Amino acid sequence: MAKYKLNIARDVDTDEDVYILNLPYGFRFDDDIVHVRGFDTMRELRHAVKYEVIPCDCAECIQNKGK
Numbered sequence: 001m002a003k004y005k006l007n008i009a010r011d012v013d014t015d016e017d018v019y020i021l022n023l024p025y026g027f028r029f030d031d032d033i034v035h036v037r038g039f040d041t042m043r044e045l046r047h048a049v050k051y052e053v054i055p056c057d058c059a060e061c062i063q064n065k066g067k
Contacts, residue, residue, distance in 0.1 A: 002026060004053045012045065019045045025064040028056035035061075 004027045006012075013020040019039045028035050030052050039045040 002055050004049065006046065006049045021045055021048070023053060023056075025061045026056055027053050028058070028061070030054045033058050 004023065011022050011024065013022065015038075017040075019042055021037055021039065023029075023035045029037055029048070033056065035056070037048065039048065
């Protein structure tokens, strides 16, 4: 099973003191088929990466995996 590795330069944007994690194709958050989520702190974002990101096999991810 693939494990997501955080790449801040590629996957994290900031907008008015919010960190936005844009997961690459093939990964999502475990509670819903969601590929983007905002966080108040980098600590919260890193915690989510460690415990809440799982592989995704939704149609969009399957079609675009490896891009």
